[in-house]
Amino acid sequence: MTTAPQQYKKLLPAISGETRPFWEACKRGELLIQRCAKCGKYQFYPRGFCSHCWAAEPPQWVKASGKGKVYTFTITYQNRSPGYAEEVPYVLALVELEEGVRMFTNIVDCKPQDVHIGMPVEVVFRKATEEVTIPYFRPAKP
Amino acid sequence: MDLRRAAAIVGVYEHPTRYAPDKSEQLIIAESIIGALNDAGLEKKDVDALFVAAMPPGITGYGLCDYLNLYPRWVDSTNVGGGSFEFHLSHALTAIAAGRIQCAVIAYGSTARSGGVAVGTGGATRWGQARIAPVPDSFEDIYGTTTVGLYAMVAQRHMHEYGTKPEQLAEIAVTMRYHASMNPHAMYRDPITVEDVLTSRMISSPLHLLDCCVISDGGGAVVVASPSLARSAKKKPVWVLGVGESIAHQGGGWRDLMEMAAYQSAPQAFRMAGVTHQDVDMCMIYDSFTITVLMTFENLGFCKRGEGGAFVSGGRLRIDGEMPTNPDGGGLSSNHPGMRGIFLLIEATKQLRGDYAGTPRQVHARRNRSEPPSIALCHGTGGALGSRHSGGTVILGRD
Numbered sequence: 334m335t336t337a338p339q340q341y342k343k344l345l346p347a348i349s350g351e352t353r354p355f356w357e358a359c360k361r362g363e364l365l366i367q368r369c370a371k372c373g374k375y376q377f378y379p380r381g382f383c384s385h386c387w388a389a390e391p392p393q394w395v396k397a398s399g400k401g402k403v404y405t406f407t408i409t410y411q412n413r414s415p416g417y418a419e420e421v422p423y424v425l426a427l428v429e430l431e432e433g434v435r436m437f438t439n440i441v442d443c444k445p446q447d448v449h450i451g452m453p454v455e456v457v458f459r460k461a462t463e464e465v466t467i468p469y470f471r472p473a474k475p
Numbered sequence: 476m477d478l479r480r481a482a483a484i485v486g487v488y489e490h491p492t493r494y495a496p497d498k499s500e501q502l503i504i505a506e507s508i509i510g511a512l513n514d515a516g517l518e519k520k521d522v523d524a525l526f527v528a529a530m531p532p533g534i535t536g537y538g539l540c541d542y543l544n545l546y547p548r549w550v551d552s553t554n555v556g557g558g559s560f561e562f563h564l565s566h567a568l569t570a571i572a573a574g575r576i577q578c579a580v581i582a583y584g585s586t587a588r589s590g591g592v593a594v595g596t597g598g599a600t601r602w603g604q605a606r607i608a609p610v611p612d613s614f615e616d617i618y619g620t621t622t623v624g625l626y627a628m629v630a631q632r633h634m635h636e637y638g639t640k641p642e643q644l645a646e647i648a649v650t651m652r653y654h655a656s657m658n659p660h661a662m663y664r665d666p667i668t669v670e671d672v673l674t675s676r677m678i679s680s681p682l683h684l685l686d687c688c689v690i691s692d693g694g695g696a697v698v699v700a701s702p703s704l705a706r707s708a709k710k711k712p713v714w715v716l717g718v719g720e721s722i723a724h725q726g727g728g729w730r731d732l733m734e735m736a737a738y739q740s741a742p743q744a745f746r747m748a749g750v751t752h753q754d755v756d757m758c759m760i761y762d763s764f765t766i767t768v769l770m771t772f773e774n775l776g777f778c779k780r781g782e783g784g785a786f787v788s789g790g791r792l793r794i795d796g797e798m799p800t801n802p803d804g805g806g807l808s809s810n811h812p813g814m815r816g817i818f819l820l821i822e823a824t825k826q827l828r829g830d831y832a833g834t835p836r837q838v839h840a841r842r843n844r845s846e847p848p849s850i851a852l853c854h855g856t857g858g859a860l861g862s863r864h865s866g867g868t869v870i871l872g873r874d
């Protein structure tokens with residue numbers, strides 16, 4: 334029996350040991366970031382060590398509130414990569430989480446023209462494949 | 476060790492092509508090296524170091540030594556994106572000062588245009604098959620990053636924090652096109668207006684088509700020599716006065732996007748050179764996008780953070796302005812074969828030597844308008860401001 338062709342055309346994240354907890358949490362609807370027990374600083378993107386102090390102990394995974402603000406963004410009108418070319422215009426953004434670290438994302442569930450810097454946003458998860466769920470952000474509900 | 480004037484650029488060559496469908500990248504590199512050696516009055520046997528960076532993964536130091544049939548004693552394939560060649564000059568300076576080599580060749584060649592490489596908008600697949608890594612690509616490229624988009628996010632933030640206007644960015648593009656109109660090899664030479672820039676297609680807001688560099692084929696080479704060899708070369712030496720290198724990145728998620736690598740590389744270069752901003756007669760600033768130029772001036776310290784919009788306005792960057800910048804037309808109008816840093820060194824050298832004397836393209840010294848410039852600053856940027864990038868500052872001076 335053959336499986337159905339993959340519907341998801343965009344890039345899928347490559348998952349490794351040091352990032353697997355993040356992607357597993359996404360499947361549960363949780364956004365995880367890392368905090369170092371030694372220096373106390375948060376970091377994003379996740380790594381298998383603390384990039385701030387290079388502590389011997391790996392950083393701890395902590396659940397982020399999932400709320401933040403648009404730090405900056407762009408409405409992309411041209412991207413020649415398959416999957417993205419069909420989706421333009423879309424909003425590529427850096428969101429500053431309440432915890433302070435910034436992450437790349439897309440702002441979804443609103444018109445691109447309505448996005449502005451400082452806009453409160455909240456995380457939303459979308460299943461890409463059976464194995465992968467990806468976090469996005471949408472305008473925060475008041 | 477005082478590295479000032481420990482090495483000189485003695486030969487340069489900019490490949491005139493902007494479209495070369497029948498040439499390999501390697502051939503463009505070879506033709507550029509031969510051209511630069513001819514310019515210097517030196518020969519293959521004089522070359523004892525090779526510095527090269529290129530876009531295709533296949534072109535590295537050892538592959539190119541094979542192609543060139545060269546056995547150098549020093550090989551450096553440092554690749555930090557489009558600004559690699561400023562790093563190469565910095566490394567060549569150190570190698571020459573240490574007495575390890577006498578004569579280095581720095582070279583680049585590319586067929587980005589004839590190869591149909593969507594440099595700025597190809598997304599993760601721009602070099603062919605997308606190769607996504609667990610970190611950081613899996614946290615960035617999955618959202619549809621493009622090179623233009625990464626710069627555009629920084630431009631958007633700059634506008635938000637400082638009120639920088641699209642018109643100010645546009646003036647940079649207009650100035651570069653004006654300069655290109657005097658360069659017979661430039662890819663685009665017809666004048667444009669601020670209005671033309673603002674009404675050109677939006678690629679990734681707030682950057683329009685004409686805020687973005689061209690995509691061309693091309694290449695170039697620079698010959699760097701020890702002082703003793705430089706004295707015997709055909710052309711007047713252009714001395715390396717100061718160099719600085721830096722990388723800026725996301726800092727674990729905390730970086731101030733307004734701070735470029737130039738903020739760290741520029742003080743290194745100025746300190747080594749022993750000159751001030753007021754001594755600089757002209758600049759060659761990597762202009763992948765208009766925002767790159769505006770923010771580079773801020774981070775180099777020519778104006779305060781947030782004042783870049785005003786700095787680039789009012790014709791200051793024109794050949795006849797207070798800070799002539801990219802008199803070749805830059806990446807925005809002359810050429811951008813994927814990586815452009817080598818051309819900053821080439822044009823600055825030609826201007827310092829007075830190669831364009833008697834034509835409108837010749838820049839003049841600030842203190843004596845009948846002379847060519849005394850001091851030029853080149854700043855190469857590689858990578859993308861919005862994620863991670865390199866910055867190489869080079870200060871050059873003539874006798």
Ligand SMILES: [Zn+2]
Nearest residue numbers: 369372383386
């Ligand atoms: Zn730590």
